[in-house]
Amino acid sequence: MTKPCYLDDPNLGELEKSYLNRCIDSTFVSTFGPFVPEFEAAFARFLGAPGAVSVQSGTAGLHLALHELGLGPGDEVLVPALTFVASANPVSYTGARPVFVDVDAATWNMEPDDAELRISERTRAMVIVHLYGRICEMERLEEIARRHNLCIIEDATEALGSRYKGRPAGTLGDLGVFSFNGNKLITTGGGGMVVGRDPQRLSHIRFLANQARREGAGYFHPEIGFNYRMTNLEASLGLAQMQRLHEFIETKRRIHGIYAEAFRDVGELQLQAPCEGADDVVWLNAVTIDTAHTGTGIPEIMETLKQRGIPTRRLFMPLVCFPPYFEGRREEAYPRAVRLYNEGLCLPSSTLNTAGGIRRAAEGLKGLLVKRRPRPALVSARTAGAASAMTGGSR
Numbered sequence: 001m002t003k004p005c006y007l008d009d010p011n012l013g014e015l016e017k018s019y020l021n022r023c024i025d026s027t028f029v030s031t032f033g034p035f036v037p038e039f040e041a042a043f044a045r046f047l048g049a050p051g052a053v054s055v056q057s058g059t060a061g062l063h064l065a066l067h068e069l070g071l072g073p074g075d076e077v078l079v080p081a082l083t084f085v086a087s088a089n090p091v092s093y094t095g096a097r098p099v100f101v102d103v104d105a106a107t108w109n110m111e112p113d114d115a116e117l118r119i120s121e122r123t124r125a126m127v128i129v130h131l132y133g134r135i136c137e138m139e140r141l142e143e144i145a146r147r148h149n150l151c152i153i154e155d156a157t158e159a160l161g162s163r164y165k166g167r168p169a170g171t172l173g174d175l176g177v178f179s180f181n182g183n184k185l186i187t188t189g190g191g192g193m194v195v196g197r198d199p200q201r202l203s204h205i206r207f208l209a210n211q212a213r214r215e216g217a218g219y220f221h222p223e224i225g226f227n228y229r230m231t232n233l234e235a236s237l238g239l240a241q242m243q244r245l246h247e248f249i250e251t252k253r254r255i256h257g258i259y260a261e262a263f264r265d266v267g268e269l270q271l272q273a274p275c276e277g278a279d280d281v282v283w284l285n286a287v288t289i290d291t292a293h294t295g296t297g298i299p300e301i302m303e304t305l306k307q308r309g310i311p312t313r314r315l316f317m318p319l320v321c322f323p324p325y326f327e328g329r330r331e332e333a334y335p336r337a338v339r340l341y342n343e344g345l346c347l348p349s350s351t352l353n354t355a356g357g358i359r360r361a362a363e364g365l366k367g368l369l370v371k372r373r374p375r376p377a378l379v380s381a382r383t384a385g386a387a388s389a390m391t392g393g394s395r
């Protein structure tokens with residue numbers, strides 16, 4: 001029987017059901033309840049962090065982190081051009097301005113030299129993103145941040161379990177943020193976590209997330225707060241998922257190993273690369289495809305694979321392509337982010353997959369290359385697409 005393939009579907013089972021039931025039976029379904037502190041404690045323990053504050057989403061966590069670090073109107077914050085839009089939107093929520101940085105061609109993460117070039121006298125912070133679980137080049141970014149007196153906010157939403165020189169993702173910057181959206185390594189349906197080195201900062205973030213209200217102080221709100229708390233229902237899922245985290249990490253490592261082996265000698269397929277010193281848990285495996293060897297563009301490749309039961313997804317569209325962030329910036333200023341978007345494809349990576357399912361996905365993609373035509377000299381992607389349409393394509 002054909003092995004099914006899952007892109008990024010969540011892995012939920014009996015433990016999650018039993019904790020959810022306990023939560024419902026107790027009637028503590030809202031933002032107070034014993035699963036919330038238990039989940040936070042388990043999460044902080046896993047990272048070796050002094051504490052962790054659960055929130056409603058990764059986006060809310062990033063907003064709180066930026067707010068806590070005092071960012072606001074007139075400030076500029078460096079953000080990689082290739083990421084999910086939620087890495088940049090919280091910067092805008094504070095009134096600060098995201099300034100986009102091109103990414104490295106191999107690691108696909110914020111390129112340190114380009115970051116430095118885009119620093120102005122208004123730059124106060126950088127949101128670094130460990131895209132798809134691959135850790136950023138931390139030493140170079142930290143050195144730039146030190147020299148220019150910038151805060152580092154880690155968007156570690158996709159990088160739970162990854163490490164840089166032994167240090168866990170999320171604990172590398174001033175504040176780190178995780179997401180538990182349905183497609184992440186662990187999920188609470190929707191949720192997030194903020195971690196950091198400074199317990200006072202974390203305690204203030206907890207206060208802000210709860211409408212700036214101190215327990216036992218009645219309805220007195222000395223600051224403008226937010227309703228960003230996680231519910232006990234969500235935390236019950238989170239605790240169950242934490243108890244299965246090592247199993248998920250092992251599975252993610254096996255999945256990545258299968259792709260790495262399958263594509264080892266295939267020059268036309270380049271997996272996102274680790275930086276030196278990284279021990280990554282690759283959350284989503286993604287490749288760039290030399291489409292001159294497939295005869296079709298990425299959309300056609302996706303459609304062919306879909307018909308064979310292999311779900312895929314394009315990489316994130318560079319954020320400078322979106323009206324709120326265009327501001328007269330030219331896509332040409334971000335050539336690597338644009339190239340990666342045009343040539344990149346995310347592959348089945350859910351921990352629900354069997355080794356057989358992943359092998360089938362890898363072979364399915366490689367099979368499209370086997371049918372390649374001789375590489376024509378300097379043919380643009382558009383011309384290659386039109387030619388394949390005329391000849392019935394390469395499928």
Ligand SMILES: Cc1ncc(COP(=O)(O)O)c(C=O)c1O
Binds near residue numbers: 057059084190191192
């Ligand atoms: C890179 C990145 N940043 C931020 C987020 C926002 O997280 P959430 O969906 O939990 O708000 C996500 C995930 O969705 C993400 O992938």
